[in-house]
Amino acid sequence: MxxxxxxxxxxxxxxxxxxxxxxxxxxxxxxxxxxxxxxxxxxxxxxxxxxxxxxxxxxxxxxxxxxxxxxxxxxxxxxxxxxxxxxxxxxxxxxxxxxxxxxxxxxxxxxxxxxxQATLRATGVNSTGKGVVIVGGGSGTFHAVESMRENGYPGPITILSKETYNPIDRTRLSKALVTDPAKLEWRTAADLKIKYGTNIRLGVEVTAVDIENKVVTLDSGKETLPYDKLILASGGTPRRLPIEGAQLENVFTFRGVEDAKKVDAAAKEGKRVVVIGSSFISMEIVVAIAQRKLASIDVIGMEEFPFESVLGKAVGAGIKKHHEQDYGVKFHMSSKVEKIIPQEDNANLAGGVVVNGTTIPCDFIVMGVGVAPATEFLKGSGIELEKDGGIRVDEYLRVKSGKDTKNVFAIGDIAIYPQQNGEETRIEHWNVAANHGRSVGTAIAGHPHAFVKIPIFWSAQGQQLRYCGLGAKFEDVIVKGDPGDMKFIAYYVKAGKIVAVASMQHDPVVSKASELLRLGLMPSPEEVRNGKDLLSIDISSSSTLQKVAP
CATH class of the missing domain: 2.102.10.10 (Rieske [2Fe-2S] iron-sulphur domain)
Structure with missing residues (x-):
C-alpha cells in the first residue's frame, strides 16, 4: 500500500x-x-x-x-x-x-x-462453549453476526437456516428476479467461517425450542443443539388465499430464490400472468417482468388503488396510472378472488382466475398477499404467540414471555416491538430486520441499547419509491408534486403530526425525514402545507450538535 x-x-x-x-x-x-x-x-x-x-x-x-x-x-x-x-x-x-x-x-x-472490512473486535475462531444460536438465515441474521463480531463478542455463533444458501440481498429477488444466490450473498461461506468464526448450517429446520433447558430441536428430533443466547430470526411464510385452486402447480408465492426461479421460468414472451395482490412485492414483480413482452399482465387488488392503505389514494392512483400507461397492466381493483380454475387439458395447472363472476385467463399466477410470521415451531415453548403469529419483545428486542426473557431475542418479521410513538408494531421491512440484527448483536456483545430506529423501505416502481416512518392508519396526506408523473413528496399525518414521508425523484428528502423523525424535529403539517422544505432544516452545522447528539 x-x-x-x-x-x-x-x-x-x-x-x-x-x-x-x-x-x-x-x-x-x-x-x-x-x-x-x-x-x-x-x-x-x-x-x-x-x-x-x-x-x-x-x-x-x-x-x-x-x-x-x-x-x-x-x-x-x-x-x-x-x-x-x-x-x-x-x-x-x-x-x-x-x-x-x-x-x-x-x-x-x-x-x-x-x-x-469493518473492524472485528473478535472473530470467534477456536472459541468453545454453547454460544449464540440464530434461527433463520436472512437479513437480520447477517447483520447480527456482523454486529456481534464488530462489538467484540468472542463466543461461538451457529446459524440454522431452512434455506440452502447463505444470507442474501433478498430485496433483489422481487425487484430484479435475480435467481443465482451466489450473486446475492452478502458473505461467502468461507468468509462466514474464517473471518467471523460462524458455523452456518443450511437446509436444516428448527422444529422445537426448549426455553427452560436452552436447547433447540432440529428436523423433528433428529438432533438437538444447546445455546447460551438464542436469536429468533425465522422471517415470514408467504400466505396463500384459502380459495379453490390456490395449490395448483403454477400458482406461485414469493419469498426465496426458488420462488424467483419459478416466476422467471414462467414469465416468457407471449405468456399471460395474473398477479393477486396490489402491494409492494406483487407490484415489484410486475415491474420486473413488464419488459418481457408478456401477452397480458392482470393485477387484482382489494383496495380502490394499489398501495392505498400505505401510501394513500392520490399516490396509489398516480402509480396505477404509470403502470397502465408504461407497462400495459390491467387492474381489477376493489375486487375479491372467488376461485382459481384449472386448465381444460391439465387439471394440475391454473388456467384462469374468477373475479366478480368473470374469468381472467392466465398461464401462471403470482399470489402476493402478505406473509405470516414463521413461528409455528415455537408452539409449546412457552413463548406467547399473538393472533398473527408475532412475538412481543421489549425495547432491547428480548422476548417478553416464556421462562427466559433475558437470553432470547426475536427480530425482523416476527417481532412486535415498541415504537417511538408508544405503540407496539410488527413491521415487515427488510431494513428493519437488518437493524434489529445490528442492535441485538450489540446487546449480546455487552453494549445493550434500546432500539429506536425509524423504519425505512424502498420499492422499484418504474421510479424508486422511498418511505420512512410509521404511517399506519394515517388520517391525512399532504402531497407536493404529481404522483402521476412519478415525482412527488407525500407527508402522512396522524394526531396532528407528520409521522411518515414518501417520495419519488426527490432525494434525499426521505433520508432527511428519517433523521428529523428520529430526532423529534419534524415540522408540523401546517408548516409543510405553507411550504416548509425539509432540506432547509439545519441538522448538520456544529451549532445544532446539542439537538442531534444521542
Missing part, C-alpha cells in the same frame, strides 16, 4: 455542516466538515454505490445515504445503520496554507474499492 498526500480543495470552499465530493487522482473522496474538523472518507455507499455527497449529514457525524438509508460515521467510516454491508474508508486530513490535504492510498479512493 502506497499513500499520497494531495491538496483537494480550498478550505473556504467547505463550510461547516457541508459535504463535498472531490477528485483524488483517478478516484473520489468525500469531504465532510463538522465545525473546525474536516473528515475524509470513501465517496460511495457500500450498499449499492450511491454517491454519499447526495445524502444527509448530521452534526454528530452520521451520514445517511440518499437511496436506502444506510448510515456511516464520517469520523471513522464505521457502519451506523443497515443496509450497509461494509464500512467505508477513512482518510487522514490536514489543513495547510488554506488548502485541505487528504492522505490516502489512491486505490482506496476508486469506486470499485469503496468498501473496507
Amino acid at each position: 502506497s499513500t499520497k498526500t494531495i491538496a483537494v480543495l480550498d478550505e473556504n470552499e467547505l463550510k461547516d455542516g457541508q459535504m463535498k465530493e472531490v477528485a483524488f487522482e483517478e478516484g473520489k473522496v468525500l469531504l465532510s466538515r463538522l465545525g473546525d474538523q474536516v473528515h475524509a472518507t470513501s465517496a460511495f455507499c457500500t450498499h449499492y454505490g450511491a454517491p454519499l455527497a447526495k445524502g444527509v449529514l448530521t452534526a454528530n457525524g452520521r451520514i445517511v445515504c440518499a437511496w436506502h438509508g444506510a448510515c456511516f460515521n464520517v469520523c471513522n467510516g464505521d457502519i451506523e445503520d443497515a443496509p450497509a454491508p461494509m464500512a467505508i474508508h477513512s482518510f487522514k486530513t490536514q489543513i495547510k496554507d488554506g488548502k485541505i490535504h487528504v492522505t490516502a492510498d489512491p486505490a482506496n479512493t476508486l469506486k470499485k474499492n469503496m468498501s473496507r
